[in-house]
Amino acid sequence: MPRYLMPREATLARPMQNTPVGKISLYDFPSRVGVGEKFSFRFQIRNEGADGGCLIAICNDASSPGTLTLWWGWYWQNTEMEPGGGCVAYTPVLKSGETYEESPEEMKLNAEGTYSITLVAGHIENGDIVIDDYVTVNVVAGVGEPKAKINGMDFPDELAPGEDVYGTVTVRNVGDAADYLALKVKRTDTGEEDTWLSDDPVDPNGTMEVDIRNAGWDMPDHDLTLSISAGVAPGGDLDKYQETDSATVTIRKGGEPKACLVDYYFESPVKPMEESDWRERLKNCGAAKGDLYLLAWNASGNPGKIWIKLGWGDWWELPPGHGARWDYLDKDPGWELEESGKVKYEKEGSYKIILEYGHWKGDEMAKDGEETVTVEVKTGEAEAKINGVDLPEEASPGETITGSLTIRNVGDAPGSFGAILYFEELNKTLYAEPPALLNPGETKTYSLTAEAGIVMPDSDLHWRIEAGTVTDPYYSDFVKQDEKTGVIKKKAAPPEKGVIAGKVVRRLWVVDQPAAGAKVEADGYSTKADEKGVYRLEVEPGSYEVVVDLGFPFKRESKKVEVKEGETVTADFTVELSDVVKYGVPILGIVGIVGAAVPRGREVIVVGKS
Numbered sequence: 001m002p003r004y005l006m007p008r009e010a011t012l013a014r015p016m017q018n019t020p021v022g023k024i025s026l027y028d029f030p031s032r033v034g035v036g037e038k039f040s041f042r043f044q045i046r047n048e049g050a051d052g053g054c055l056i057a058i059c060n061d062a063s064s065p066g067t068l069t070l071w072w073g074w075y076w077q078n079t080e081m082e083p084g085g086g087c088v089a090y091t092p093v094l095k096s097g098e099t100y101e102e103s104p105e106e107m108k109l110n111a112e113g114t115y116s117i118t119l120v121a122g123h124i125e126n127g128d129i130v131i132d133d134y135v136t137v138n139v140v141a142g143v144g145e146p147k148a149k150i151n152g153m154d155f156p157d158e159l160a161p162g163e164d165v166y167g168t169v170t171v172r173n174v175g176d177a178a179d180y181l182a183l184k185v186k187r188t189d190t191g192e193e194d195t196w197l198s199d200d201p202v203d204p205n206g207t208m209e210v211d212i213r214n215a216g217w218d219m220p221d222h223d224l225t226l227s228i229s230a231g232v233a234p235g236g237d238l239d240k241y242q243e244t245d246s247a248t249v250t251i252r253k254g255g256e257p258k259a260c261l262v263d264y265y266f267e268s269p270v271k272p273m274e275e276s277d278w279r280e281r282l283k284n285c286g287a288a289k290g291d292l293y294l295l296a297w298n299a300s301g302n303p304g305k306i307w308i309k310l311g312w313g314d315w316w317e318l319p320p321g322h323g324a325r326w327d328y329l330d331k332d333p334g335w336e337l338e339e340s341g342k343v344k345y346e347k348e349g350s351y352k353i354i355l356e357y358g359h360w361k362g363d364e365m366a367k368d369g370e371e372t373v374t375v376e377v378k379t380g381e382a383e384a385k386i387n388g389v390d391l392p393e394e395a396s397p398g399e400t401i402t403g404s405l406t407i408r409n410v411g412d413a414p415g416s417f418g419a420i421l422y423f424e425e426l427n428k429t430l431y432a433e434p435p436a437l438l439n440p441g442e443t444k445t446y447s448l449t450a451e452a453g454i455v456m457p458d459s460d461l462h463w464r465i466e467a468g469t470v471t472d473p474y475y476s477d478f479v480k481q482d483e484k485t486g487v488i489k490k491k492a493a494p495p496e497k498g499v500i501a502g503k504v505v506r507r508l509w510v511v512d513q514p515a516a517g518a519k520v521e522a523d524g525y526s527t528k529a530d531e532k533g534v535y536r537l538e539v540e541p542g543s544y545e546v547v548v549d550l551g552f553p554f555k556r557e558s559k560k561v562e563v564k565e566g567e568t569v570t571a572d573f574t575v576e577l578s579d580v581v582k583y584g585v586p587i588l589g590i591v592g593i594v595g596a597a598v599p600r601g602r603e604v605i606v607v608g609k610s
Contacts (some may be wrong), residue, residue, distance in 0.1 A: 021049030021135045022121035025099055029117070031234030032140045032179070038071075038108045045121040045133075045434020047094035053124035056100060057089035061118055066111025073102030080110075085361045091124055109141035114178060114201045114235070133267040138235040140201065144176030148230040148244045151207060155226075159219040160255025160287020162333050166213040167249070171230045173202045180236040183210045184229040185241075189220060195363065197233055255333070259294070259357040259368045262336065267471050268437070269376040269414045271320045272347050276375075278308075281338040282357060284331045292331055297323035297354040299372075304346030306353070311339045323356075364514035380440075382415020382480040384408070384467040387443055391463065394489040395456040401488065402454075407467045409438035418470035418478060419446060423454060424462040430454075435470045461488040468484050498563035500537040502572040504529045504548050515550060515575060522546045522561075540561065541565045548573045 003207045025046035033039050046057045060068050062084030076088050086558040092100045092342040109115050121133040148171050155167035171181050183326040185195040194215040198208040224277075231243040260283045267276040269514040282294055298306045308324055309315045316324035328337065345351055352374055358367040387408040395401060407417055430452055436444035448454065468481040500522055514533030519526060522537055522544040529535040537546075540563075547558045554575045561569045 003112065018050045019125055019130075020047050020052035020054050020094065020096075020123040021132050022046075022054040022123050023048045024119055024121045024135055026101075027119055027135065027137065029137045029139055029235075031138075031237055031240055032142070032177075033109060035112050035141045036108055036110060037141075038106055041107065042101065043103050043105060043119055044099055046099045047096055047123075049096060049123065050495065051095045052093065053091050054094045055089055055091055055120065055122035055124065055129055055131075056102070057087040057120040057122075059087035059118040059120065060085065061116035062113040064111075065113030065141075066109070068110060068115060068117070069108050071104055071106040073086060073104075076500060076607045083308050087118075087120060091129075109139065112142045113140075115139045115141060116336070132460060138180075138201075140177065140235055142177040143570040144204070146173050146177050146179035146181070146202070146204075146232045147175035148172070148232055149174045150228065150245045150247050153228070153247065153249055155249050155251055158254025158332055159543045161219050161221040161253060163219045163255070163287055164213055164524075165215070165217040165224065165251065166211065166218055167251075169210045169212065169228060169230075170207050170593075171210070171245075172207045173204055175232075177201045179207075180233045181208050182231055182233040182238060182241055183208070184231075184241075185210075185212050186227040186229075188218065188225045188227055189222070192217070195238065197236065197238060201236075219251065219253070221253065223250055223252050240329040255289025256361075257284050257288055257292060257331065257333070257359040258286030259283070259359050260285040260293040261294075261357045261369065261371055263338070264355055264371060264373065265472065266343065266353060266373045266375050267477075268374070269378050270345065270384060271379055272377055273344055275342045275344055277340065278343050279340040280310075280355065281336065283336040284333055286333060286359065289330060289332050292328040292359050293325055293357065294328075295323045295325045295354075295356040295366060297321075297356065299352040299354050302351045303349030303377075306346065306351065307344040308341065309343075310341035313341075322356075327360075345375065348377050348379060351375045351377060362430065368576075372540070376414045378413040379413045380413030382409055382413045382417070382438075382440075382469055383411035384415070384417045384419075384469060386419070386465055386467045386482045386484045388445075389465060389484055389486065391448070391486065392450050392488055394491045395461075396491045397456055397458040399456045399491075400450045400454065401448065401456060401461070402450055403448045405432075405448070405465055406443050406446055407432075407436070407438075407482075408443045409440055412440055414439050415469050416471045417444065417467065418475060419465060419467045420475070421448070422464045422466075425457050425459055426454065426461070428454065431475055434473055452491065456488065456490070458489050458490070462486075463488065495541055496566045497538050498541050498565060499568040500525075500539060500544065500546055500561060500563060500571055501568055502535060502546075502570050504533045504535060504550075504573045504575065506550060506554060507574055507576045509542075509577070512574065515548075515573075518548055518549055518550055518575075520546065539563055543569075546571045548575055550575050553578050 002163045022045050026044035028042040033166050047054050061080040064083040067080050070076050070362050110286045113391045116136050118136045122131040152170040152171035181198045181202045226249050228247045229243050230245040231241050234240045262283050263281040270276040298320050300321040302320045306313050306318050354372050356370040385408045388406040391403040414438050416435045418435040421430040432446040464485045466480045466483050468479045470478040503516040506515045516531045518529040520535045525537050525539050527535050543558050543562050549556045555578050557570045557573050561571050563569050572575045
């Protein structure tokens, strides 16, 4: 019998063993039909599992613009389906490998727009429907025809070799019906082609915009011509693509060189006339091959001369206000070179070195940028001292370790300092970044944050800190001057708790009753007895005085107990009336407590009772 399925989100299930498995084996729908036009379709499933009941269903999705009418098999005849209103189905019993489809298979779409029709295959398992496979087809209903036209193109006039090829193309639907638009762009030099499809059907006069940077093409070492095709993909099916417009665009090879100073370094502090290190890394980050230059200036106002050289070159003597230039000829885009050199300073003081970099335009230098470096020249010595360490004394396994360390320049000259932190059991080394330039007496604090990923192991964690001078961010010239060591102890697990338990009874002369709700206390722990007078206290191991106080007219009772780890200690209480009640002293409301349990020979006077 056919079955009607309420709409729900389609999910693919993993079938159990020895069950049927319904799979869609064939479907064929037109991409465009007229509104109200009756058309034929095909939909077939195949049982790819064991013999048994299978499912074949058709759904009109909620995104469809209107109802559809279905003629399907012997049962679903002239059936109207609302968007999102559910699915119609058959549940045939199929042998393994057997296929199934219903006849006739016809429908009509009753509103203009793009219909989304979901075809479902599945099986019956323990009386329930299990979805094994589904596919959604789009059919455009309308009387008009869509037409794609290239409405605009925005491409650069020229690009340097190696640059990303980019540009945008706008495609407009100049037809009188909605459908999916597509754009195809092809390189004429390599034949590479990329295709873009609109996310949804484009209404008449609507547009789609494509950024061809997503193709991932690089500019070649020659002019580049692109062949552009715009068209319609009926129902979103690129296999049915129909070109309706085309164009070409040519991007010229072009651009100019550009110098970039990627990295640089000057050793500081240094002593007068002492050879010290410097380095630079220059790159052609422009769009064309060309000639680059680098200038090192001894800035005006510096206290004395400098002598500088690069690589295997000669020394340049530079009074304040003078510079030395190095040229790099005919370098391709992306070319990069790192060089090291030496520099000397005439006398003590603070020197500013200006690194200017650029490229040549004919016989003229075109400056691309500059960087200024300050170098301290001193006769004294800089010395690092670990001024403080803030790391936990103990931690639990798995706990993230955080803290800080402080270093101080205890020398008599400025210096560049750093620190290295070692964790022995974790085999981890952390470097304080960046190195700190400190004058005498100045300090620098570095934080150990959770991002460092130092996690307490299941043991003690030994650490060692080294502090010293360093100028290279990579610590290649680190010189240790001070050291501290320590250990973070593994935190012991808390002891297992013990239990004090028992029963509280109140005695009314000769009658014992459970003391329901009695308050029981043991040195800061407290609880109440239940309706049977039973109580239970979970406590840390140790000595306790257990106290039961029912209030007047009962006595206050207490017991001392010793609780060991994981042990349960019993402390029962029988709480008696106070002596003044037992022996006949007038008590307010006593009869309300004891009822008729008045012992022979005792007189009880009740005050305030009527």
